[in-house]
Structures are given as structure tokens and as C-alpha cells.
Amino acid sequence: MIKRDYRLLGEDARRAVEIGLNAAQWYHTEVPRKDMKAMMGRSDQPAIRDTLILFGAMVLFAGLGIWLWPSWWSAPFWLAYGVLYGSAMDSRWHECGHGTAFRTAWMNKAVYEIASFMMMRNSATWRWTHARHHTDTYIVGLDPEINIMRPPALAKIVLNLVGIPDTLAYFRSAFRNALSGPDAAERSFIPQSEWPKVTRIARIHLAIYVATLACAIGFGSWLPLMLIGLPRLYGCWHAILTGLLQHGGLADNVTDHRLNSRTVLMNPVSRFIYWNMNYHVEHHMFPMVPYHALPALHRAIRHDLPAPNRSMAEAFVEMWPILMRQLRGEDVVLERRLPPTARPYKDEYHAELPRLGSFTAAE
Amino acid sequence: MSNWIDACAPDDIEPEDLIRFDHAGRSFAIYRSPEGEFFCTDGFCTHESVHLADGLVMDHVIECPKHNGQFDYRTGEAVRPPACKNLRIYATRVEGDRVQIELS
Ligand code: FES
Numbered sequence: 511m512i513k514r515d516y517r518l519l520g521e522d523a524r525r526a527v528e529i530g531l532n533a534a535q536w537y538h539t540e541v542p543r544k545d546m547k548a549m550m551g552r553s554d555q556p557a558i559r560d561t562l563i564l565f566g567a568m569v570l571f572a573g574l575g576i577w578l579w580p581s582w583w584s585a586p587f588w589l590a591y592g593v594l595y596g597s598a599m600d601s602r603w604h605e606c607g608h609g610t611a612f613r614t615a616w617m618n619k620a621v622y623e624i625a626s627f628m629m630m631r632n633s634a635t636w637r638w639t640h641a642r643h644h645t646d647t648y649i650v651g652l653d654p655e656i657n658i659m660r661p662p663a664l665a666k667i668v669l670n671l672v673g674i675p676d677t678l679a680y681f682r683s684a685f686r687n688a689l690s691g692p693d694a695a696e697r698s699f700i701p702q703s704e705w706p707k708v709t710r711i712a713r714i715h716l717a718i719y720v721a722t723l724a725c726a727i728g729f730g731s732w733l734p735l736m737l738i739g740l741p742r743l744y745g746c747w748h749a750i751l752t753g754l755l756q757h758g759g760l761a762d763n764v765t766d767h768r769l770n771s772r773t774v775l776m777n778p779v780s781r782f783i784y785w786n787m788n789y790h791v792e793h794h795m796f797p798m799v800p801y802h803a804l805p806a807l808h809r810a811i812r813h814d815l816p817a818p819n820r821s822m823a824e825a826f827v828e829m830w831p832i833l834m835r836q837l838r839g840e841d842v843v844l845e846r847r848l849p850p851t852a853r854p855y856k857d858e859y860h861a862e863l864p865r866l867g868s869f870t871a872a873e
Numbered sequence: 874m875s876n877w878i879d880a881c882a883p884d885d886i887e888p889e890d891l892i893r894f895d896h897a898g899r900s901f902a903i904y905r906s907p908e909g910e911f912f913c914t915d916g917f918c919t920h921e922s923v924h925l926a927d928g929l930v931m932d933h934v935i936e937c938p939k940h941n942g943q944f945d946y947r948t949g950e951a952v953r954p955p956a957c958k959n960l961r962i963y964a965t966r967v968e969g970d971r972v973q974i975e976l977s
Contacts, residue, residue, distance in 0.1 A: 547890070550929045609941045609953060613931070641940045641955045645921060701957055798929055798938050 511841045514650045514762075516659055518695045523651030526763070531649050537766040537856070538795055539814040546796070549803040549810070552613035556802040557605075560782070561621060564602070568594050572737055579733060588736060592745020593783065596673065599625040600749035601785035601801075607640055610800040611785075627715055630680035630742050632687060634707040638700045644797055648762040648770045654699065658758045660841075662833045671750050673743035687712035748783055752776075755825045756790050759832035761843045766855060767794040769845065773808065773818040774825045791815055814853060816846035877966070877973040883911070886972075891935060891946075893926035894974070901963065902926060903972060904946045906933060911965040912946050913974040919951065919958035 515522040526532055541549075571591035578584035603625035605611040606618040626633035639654040646652035658667070666675050686693060691709045692700055700708065718738070725734040732740075752774075761769045771791045776784065787793060789804040792811065799807050812818075819825035828844065835842045848854060880894045886905040893916055894901045900916035902925045914935070916924050923939040930936075934953075935946045942956025949960035964975040 546927075547929070552929075552931060609936075609943070615953070637954060641920075644940055701955075703957060704954070796938075797941060798927075798936065 511661060511836070511839045514660055516650060516656060518651065518654055518698055520651050526646075526649050526652050531763060531765070532646060532652055534765040536795075537768065537853075539811040539853075541796075541810055545810060546799075549796075549807050550798045550800075551803075552610065552800060553802075554613045554617065557611040557617070557621075557800075560785070561602075563782075564594060564598055575736065576733060579736075588741075588744070592741040593748050594745070595628055595741035596743065596745030597748035597752075598783045598785075599628040600746070600753070601783065601787055603629050603631065603636075604640070604787060605785050605801050607637055608797055610798065626711075627718065628742060630677060630684075630715075632684065632708055632711050632715070634704055634711045635683075635687070635692065635696055635700060638704070642699050644794065647767065647794055648757050648760070648764075650762050654695075656757075656762070657753055658833065660762070661837050661839065664833075664837060667750075667754065671747045673746045676746070677743060684712045684716055688716055748780070751822065751826075752780065752784050752788065755819075755822065755829065756787075759829040759836075759844045761845070767791050768815055768848070768852075769855060772825060772829075772846070773815065774822060775818050775820050776822060780822065813849060813851040816848055816852075876976045877968070878976055880913070880965075880972050880974050882970055883967060883972055886911070889930050889932075891926060891928070891930055893924060896976075900924065901974065902935065902946070903965070903974065904930060904935065906947075911967065911972050913963040913965050914944065914946050914949055914960040918942060918956060919960055920956045 517523070568591055571587045571594070575584045575587040575591055578587065602611070602621050606622035606625060609615070609618045611621065612618045623633055626636060643653050643655040648656060650656070669675050683693075687708050691705050696708070697705070722734045722738045726732060755772055755774050757770055757772065760772060764770050768791055771794050773791045774788045776788045781788060786801040786804040789808050792799070792804055792807045792815075795811070796807060808818075819828060832842060832844050845855075878896055880896075880901070880903055881892060883905070886892050886903060888905050888909060889907045891902050891904045894903050894913075895916075902914050902916045904912040904914070906912065914925070916926065918925055918937040918939065920937065920942050921939060923937060925935055925937055925944075927938040928936050929938075930946070933945055933947050934943045936943045936953075937956060940955050941953070942951065943953035944951055944956060944960045946960070946962075949962040951957050951959050966973050966975075
């Protein structure tokens with residue numbers, strides 16, 4: 511397998527820029543402007559409804575958890591609270607970061623800040639990593655949000671089902687940011703005007719965690735930590751599973767989201783937690799379309815996309831053998847077949863990548 | 874010296890929408906506000922040079938199609954990151970049945 515350098519200032523980043531991958535034209539399905547305008551349209555109503563349901567359910571589950579504490583009967587309520595805290599907040603962070611969930615700007619901002627805190631992400635830093643992820647999706651060395659590298663770091667992926675590596679990385683960077691601002695890699699994608707904000711946010715987050723810890727020690731109880739902080743660990747598994755499916759086992763260093771992203775049809779509960787980000791090819795092609803219009807976008811462009819996986823289980827069954835082969839050192843990815851109605855993949859999207867190109871269709 | 878350029882017919886742009894206009898090697902975005910007024914800015918987003926023509930006009934804001942950065946198209950002010958640098962704006966007028974933009 512070709513060795514990949516995922517560092518943002520590393521060798522593959524330099525090569526990607528050299529061969530023009532950073533400024534490439536990405537493939538888009540043609541959609542009439544009138545239809546696209548209708549789908550891009552913003553509304554507060556669906557996100558207010560969903561946010562009330564989400565926070566209402568969190569209050570209910572946490573209340574029942576506290577009421578039954580320390581009996582084991584409280585466990586199911588903590589698990590439900592945890593999934594809403596450590597997984598549903600991931601998609602709220604994402605949608606409100608794009609500014610598409612609500613029409614009203616302050617609502618997007620407020621939910622973005624709350625969700626960033628719960629997901630242990632510096633809101634000032636992650637806005638920029640995610641912009642980069644959209645500019646350079648799965649371009650090695652340029653995309654800071656590649657969550658399955660090649661070969662896959664399986665132990666890290668498994669440990670992240672309970673949030674351990676992510677939490678450790680968060681606190682490392684929160685302390686660093688609070689003391690000395692963004693580091694060199696972060697400065698490569700965060701504009702200088704935002705550096706003080708990175709420091710400020712890190713200090714606010716740490717102050718809340720210190721206060722929570724002080725409460726836990728002061729009251730001699732785990733409850734404050736069960737409410738704040740720990741649910742990021744015991745409830746993030748759903749976000750990790752859905753996150754792995756976004757791009758896992760697919761091509762890197764290509765400029766067609768049909769090749770590097772995956773759409774998976776999901777059950778209604780997962781879709782609520784994930785806020786329709788299961789329509790991931792659609793989201794990457796048209797990030798202006800709010801989550802509630804993604805099913806309509808899917809219907810409008812599915813003739814041009816590979817067939818979606820019909821369930822999370824089916825997607826994992828398809829992805830897992832590819833990851834295992836990559837783990838054994840094979841340079842193999844999954845090329846998802848297009849329907850006859852689709853415009854074919856263009857070879858030039860991936861055939862001319864001398865060092866980075868390792869595009870091999872799996873059987 | 875002012876230099877008024879013919880850009881389009883008023884009806885070429887729907888209310889609360891925009892079109893792309895290219896002229897002399899430059900590219901612009903021409904907007905029609907919900908009130909029916911016309912505005913013009915540089916065509917490319919100041920964040921990563923993506924054309925704004927595929928973006929979304931909401932009231933007096935244009936949202937960039939790439940990373941959802943926003944600008945007030947009347948003043949060019951960047952109002953939502955990742956757009957941080959303001960857009961250049963140009964005067965417009967309607968002469969007869971043509972929308973014109975002023976290039977200096
Ligand atoms: S290119 Fe316009 S916001 Fe990034």
C-alpha cells in the first residue's frame with residue numbers, strides 16, 4: 511500500500527497542491543435552478559420542532575436517570591440521554607455549523623455553540639476544519655476530518671465508540687489553545703482574525719468542565735459528570751457508526767463525491783439522531799440544502815448517483831471487508847456502481863494522480 | 874470616469890435571486906432584492922473564489938454555495954464565516970428596459 515501522510519503540513523499536502531487537487535472542479539449533478547432554489551429554501555419551523563423534541567427528551571431521560579440513581583434501573587435512561595448528548599449533538603453541530611438548520615441566524619449560532627461544547631469541539635476551530643472538509647473532501651493531507659485513514663487505525667476506531675481518543679485529543683488541544691492559542695497546523699486553516707476566539711472558547715469550555723468536576727467532588731456524586739462530559743463518551747457510539755459510513759472504504763484523492771461519499775437509507779430514529787446526514791453524497795454535492803430537504807434532493811438526483819445502501823447493516827457488510835483488506839496492506843477501495851441513467855465517472859478525476867492515486871475498484 | 878455597462882433585462886432576474894454576468898474578463902453577480910431593487914457585486918466569493926451565482930438569496934443576504942458564508946449584497950459586508958473579507962460592490966441603475974452596472 512502506498513504510504514499516506516495525513517498531516518496537514520505534510521508531504522501529501524504539498525503534493526496535492528502541486529498537482530492541483532486543492533483547486534479542482536468537483537462533479538455536480540445538474541439540477542434546474544428553480545428546483546434547487548425550492549430545496550435550498552430555509553425555514554425555522556422543522557428545526558424548532560426537532561430541537562424542542564431533542565431537548566425535551568434529554569430533560570426527560572436525565573430526570574428519570576437522576577430519579578432512579580444509583581439503581582441499575584437508571585441505566586437505560588442514561589443510555590438514551592447519552593445518545594442524544596453524544597450523537598444527536600454531532601449532527602446539530604454539523605447542520606448549525608453550515609447555518610442551514612434554521613432560517614434565523616442566532617438560532618443556528620446558539621445551537622452550534624451548545625452542540626460544539628457537548629461534542630467536545632472548539633467551535634471556532636471546527637468551523638474551519640469542516641470548511642476544509644468540504645473544499646478538499648478526503649484529499650490526503652488537505653482534509654482534516656478524515657476519520658478512516660489507510661491503513662485503518664482499527665484500535666482507535668473501536669476505542670472511539672466510547673469516545674476515548676477523541677476526548678483525550680480534545681482536552682490536549684483545549685489546554686494548548688487556552689494557554690497558547692492555535693498551533694501551527696490549526697493556523698494553516700483558521701484565519702488570524704479568529705485565533706483569539708479559539709483561545710476564548712477553549713477557556714470557556716475548560717471552565718465549565720472544572721466547575722462540573724468541582725460539583726461532583728463537592729457533592730461526592732457522579733451525577734454532575736453523568737450529565738455533562740461523560741455522555742460524550744457513553745453516548746457517542748451512534749455518531750461514530752454513522753460517521754464511519756460517510757466515507758469509509760471509498761476512494762480518497764478524487765473530485766467526485768459519488769466516489770468518496772456514501773448515502774445510506776436509515777430507520778427514522780437514526781435519521782432523527784443523524785438529522786438526515788445519511789444522504790451524504792447529496793449533502794456534499796449541495797451543502798446549501800437544509801437537512802429537512804435532503805430526502806427531496808435525493809429523489810431529484812438519485813438517477814445520477816450509485817444506489818444507496820438500504821440499511822446501516824448492509825453498508826457495514828459492504829464496507830468492512832474493504833477495511834480488512836486495507837488493514838492487510840492492500841490498496842483497495844470500493845467503487846460503487848452507477849445506474850445507467852447516471853453520467854459516468856470521469857477517468858480524469860482520478861487517473862492522473864501519479865503519487866496519490868491508488869484507485870483500485872474492489873470486486 | 875464612470876462607465877455604465879448594459880448587463881441584463883430586469884425580468885432576467887427573479888425577485889430575491891441573482892444571475893451571473895461576465896464582462897471583459899471579469900465576473901459579477903447581479904441581484905434583485907425582494908423589493909425589486911438591483912444590486913451588483915463581484916461574482917466570486919472572497920473565501921475560496923467560488924462563484925456566487927449558484928447561491929441562495931435570502932432577503933438582503935447572498936449565501937455562498939460552497940461553505941455557506943454570507944454577504945449583505947447591498948454593502949458587500951461579509952456577515953457569516955467562513956466569509957470574512959467583504960465583497961466589492963458596484964452601482965446599478967435601470968435605463969429603459971436594461972439593468973446597467975457602473976464600472977470605474
Ligand atoms: S467559498 Fe464561499 S464561503 Fe467558502
